[in-house]
Amino acid sequence: MSEVRKALVVHAEEAERVDLPHGGGFRLLADARDTGGAFGANRLSLGEGAAGAPPHFHARSTELFHVLDGAMRFVLDGRTATVAAGGLVSVPPGTPHSFGAAPGSTAEVLVVLTPGVDRFGYFRSLGRVQHGLETFDALLSAQDRYDVHFL
Numbered sequence: 001m002s003e004v005r006k007a008l009v010v011h012a013e014e015a016e017r018v019d020l021p022h023g024g025g026f027r028l029l030a031d032a033r034d035t036g037g038a039f040g041a042n043r044l045s046l047g048e049g050a051a052g053a054p055p056h057f058h059a060r061s062t063e064l065f066h067v068l069d070g071a072m073r074f075v076l077d078g079r080t081a082t083v084a085a086g087g088l089v090s091v092p093p094g095t096p097h098s099f100g101a102a103p104g105s106t107a108e109v110l111v112v113l114t115p116g117v118d119r120f121g122y123f124r125s126l127g128r129v130q131h132g133l134e135t136f137d138a139l140l141s142a143q144d145r146y147d148v149h150f151l
Contacts, residue, residue, distance in 0.1 A: 005036035018127040022047030032116030040116040046101035055098045055151040064112040065089040071102035122146040
């Protein structure tokens, strides 16, 4: 992208929060429009054993997960991996994956998608779906827009 970018600083208290019913939620840190398309980032908190995302893939972006606290369980193209705090997972474009907090554990994870896709709207919609305020069909109709393709 030829767009000129400026340094970005997001303080914790400035990050929009999208609550999830299991007590966790998203902290929306940077959307693609904030980074000139370089990346998008959010911090995801998951309650004990909570599901994070059903099987899906990204056609255009690599997704990086850095586990900050607790433990995450990933299914990566059919292979299961449990990753504890300090661990990192990188999922290349086209790779089917799902994730959640490991059984018996909560999890905090920094998620970065690069190149970035404006996905804050996706996370807001996902929060509404999780709380029963919107149907999952709302997400299905926006798969190309958010580069989240459900299997």
